[in-house]
Amino acid sequence: MHFQNPLEGANEFCRIGAAELAAAFAKRSLSPVEVATAAMDRAEDVNPGLNAFTFIDRHGALDAATASERRWKDGAPLSPVDGVPATLKDIVWVKGWSVRYGSTTTPATPFEEDAPSVALLRQAGAVFIGQTTTPEFGWKAVTDSPLFGVTRNPWNREKTPGGSSGGGAVAAAVGAGVFHLGTDGGGSIRIPASFTGIVGHKPTFGRVPAYPPSPFGTVAHVGPMARRAADAAAMLQAMSGRDLRDWAQGPGELSTLGGEPMARLAGKRIGHWSKPAAGVLDPEVAAIIAAAVARLTAAGALVEPVELPTGDLLDLFHHHWFTGAAARLAAIPEPARAAIDPGLVQIAAAGAAYSSTQLVRAQIRRGEYGAAMDRLLAKYDFLVSPATPLAAFDAGVEVPAGSTFGRWTEWAGFSFPINLSQQPACVVPCGFTAAGLPVGFQIVGARGEDARVLSAAASLETIFP
Template sequence: MTTDDPAFNSADPLCQMSARELAEAYRQQSVSPVEVVGACLARAEEIDPVFNAFSFIDHARALDAAKASENRWANGAPLSEVDGIPATIKDIVWVRDWQVRYGSSVTSDAPATEDAPSVQLMRNAGVIFLGQTTTPEFGWKAVTDSKAFGITRNPRNKDKTAGGSSGGAAVAAALGAGVFHLGTDGGGSIRIPSAFCGLTGLKPTFTRVPAYPASAFGTVAHIGPMCRDAADAFAMLKSMSGRDRRDWYQGEAVLAPLKLAPVSLKGLRIGYWSTPPAGTLDPEIAAIVDRQLKSLEAEGAIVEPFELPGRNLLDMFHVHWFSGAAARLSPFGAADRARIDPGLVEIADTGAAFDARRLVGAQVERADFGARMDQALADHDFILSPAVTIPAFEAGLEVPSGSGLERWTEWASFSFPINLTQQPAGVLPCGKTHAGLPVALQVIGARGADAHVLSFIAKLEETLDM
C-alpha cells in the first residue's frame, strides 16, 4: 500500500493543519480546539486497526481539555501559542492518570501519579493529549512490535516496518492523528521512524528536554519532537523544554535560547559522513543523498568528506545499551522474563555478563569520542549523513530477512553514535526509493544548537529537490 491508498490520504483537513495555522484559526475563532481534537480522535480510531499506532486513546480527557482551551481562546487568554494543539505521548513517558506500560505486559497497570517533566511543561502550555503511541518493550529496538500490543506498520506501505522505537508516534504524525508527537531516542528511536515514515524528527541536545524518571538506558536516552515539518518541531520543542529539578543530569546550566533564525547556504561548512560504523549503505539511498548534497554545493555550501573520530563504536554502544537492558529487566523473575521479547532478554543477559572494567572502559572511550565530536562541530557548521543505511523493510522483524544482520544496531549505525555524543540530530525527508519508500537526511549540530539545527532543516525543506 502506498500513499495513493485512501487510508493514507483521507484525513479531515483539520488533521492536516500545522500548529501555526491552528493557532491563527483559534485566535480568529474560525476553528475550535474541540473541532480539531474531535477530528484527530476520529482519525486515530480510523487508522489504528490497520497501522496500530496507539496503545491507548483518551477521548474523554482530550475533549474536556479541548473545551477548556476553547474557552481560553474565546476569552483572549490562551496559555501559549500552542494552547489547544493535539499531541500524542509515547508509552514510555509518564502521564498523570494513564497506565504507562512501556509496551509490555509485565509492567504495572497502576496509573501514573504524576506527569513526566516534558508532559508537565506541555500541559502547562495548553497542549492536549490524545493518547499513547506504541513502542517495543521498554523501547529496546529500532522497530515497533511487542507481544502486548502487536506490530506497528508503515503508513507508506503497511507491509513494511514503521521503525522504532517511537514507531506509533511516527505513524500518528504521518496520518494526521495529532500535530505534536513525543518520542524518545536512545539509539535512533526518534530519527529512524521519522526517516522511514517521511517526517521531521529531532533528538535534542541531552537534557534540553528534562526527563524523569531517569532512563535505565542512562545518558544516551533523549526526549524530543516528531512532527510533519521543522516549524512544528520547533514549536513543540519550545513547549517541552525547561528546567526541572527532578532531572539531576540537567544541573543549573542554561542552554542556548531557542530561536529560529534564517540560514544562508553560501559558505556553510558541512561535513558529509557517508561511511557507517556498522553495516553498509544502500546504493539507492547513497545516490539520493549525494544528489541533494550537490544541490547544496550549487547554492554555495562547502561540503567535504567527514569520518567519525571514534573506533569500535558498535561495541561501545552495545556495552552501554546492553547493560542498560540488564538493569531494566533486573526486577523481573523467570515467569515474567518468559513473557518478554526474547531479543530483549538476550541482550539483557549479555549486558549482565559485562564486568565493571568493560563498562568503565566504554565510558572512558565514549568521553574521548564525544570530545572529538565537539571539536568536529566547532570546525563545521553541521555534519550531514543519511538517516538510515537501508529503507524500511518487512514489518515484524528486527533485521531485514536474508540480510545476515543480527541486531538492529547494525543497520541503525548512523544513529546510535550521536546518542553517545549527545549532540542534537534531526532528520527530514530528502527523496524516495523506486519502491516509493521515504529516504531521509540527518543533520547533526553542536551541543546546545538545537534551534540552529531546526533552522537549517527548515531551510532544507525549502531547498531540496524532492
C-alpha cells in the same frame, strides 16, 4: 513518480501546523475542540490497519480542548501551542494514564504524576489525544511488542515504521495529531522519522528533562516528532526546561530556542558523513542522499567529506545499551521474565556479561569520543548524513530478512553515534526509493545548537523534493 500520501483521506483540520492553528484559534475561525475531534477521528480510522495507538483518550482530550477554547476566547492562551493536539509514547509517565512500556509484565495502574516533558506540554496547553506504541521498554529500532503487537508503516503496511517511537511516527504521517512525543536512545526518533517520511529531532542531551531516569542512562533523549520542522521546533520549545527531578540535566542553561530565522545554507561549512559506524550503506539510499547533497551544494553550502572520530563505536554503544537492558530486565520479577521479548532477554544477557571494569573503560572511551565530536562540530556548521543506511523493511522482524545483521544496532550506524556524543540531530525526508519508501536526511549540530539545526532543517525542506 507518484506515491500515495499517508495523509490521503484525512480531514483538512488534520493537515494544519501549529502556527496556523494558533492563528485560527485566535481569530476563532477554528476551535481546539474541532481540531482534537478531527485528530481522534483520524486516529480511530487508521488504527485498525496500522496499530499506532494503544488507546485514544477522547474524554480527556475533549475536556482539555474545551478548556483551551475558553482561554483563546478570553484572549489568554497558555502559550502559542495552546490547543494543539499531541500524542505521547507508551514510555513516558502521564497522570491518569496507564503506561505499560509495551510489556505484559507491567501493571495497568494509572500513574499519579506526569513525566517532566509531559508536564511542560500540559502547562503549554497541548491536548493529549492518545498514547502511541513502542517495542517492549523501547529496546529496539522497530515497533512490535508482546502487549500491543506489530505497528505498520503507512506507506506500505507490510513494512516497519521503525522504532522505538514507531507509533508516534505513524500518527504524525497520517495526520493524527500535530505534536508527537518520542524518545531516542540509539535512533528511536530519527529512524522512524526516516522510515515514515516525517521530521524527527533528537535534542541536545538535557534540553528536555526526563524522569524517572532511564536504565539506558545518558544515551536516552526525549524529543519531538512532527510533519514539519517548524512544528518540531514549536513542540521542542514547549517541552524544554529545567526540572529538578532530572539530576542528569545539570544546572547550566542551554542556548535559547526562540526566534531563530530560517537558516541560510549558502556559505555554511558542512561535513558530509557517508560511512555508517556499522553495516553498509544501501546503494539506492546512497544515490538519493547524493542527490540531496547536490541540492545542498547548489544552494551555496560548502560541503566536504568527513569521517567520525575513529574507534569501534558499535562495541562502545553495546557496552552502554546492553548493560542498560540488563538493568531493566533485573527490575522485573524472575517469574515474569518468560513473557519478555526474547531479543531483549538476549541483549540483557550480553550486557550482564560485561564486567564493571569493562563498563568503566567504555565510559572513559565515550568521554574521549564525545570530546572529539565536540571538536569536529567546532570546525563545521553542521554534519549531514543519511538518517538510516537502508529503507523500511518487513514489519515484525528486528533485521531485514536475508541480511547479515545480527541485531538492530548493526543497521543503525548513522544514529547511535550521536546518542553517544549527545549532539542535536534532526531528520527530514529527502526522497523515495523506487518501491515508494521514504528516505531521510540527517543534519547534526554542536551541542546546545538545537535552534540552528531545526532552522537548517526547515531550509532543507524548501530544497528537497
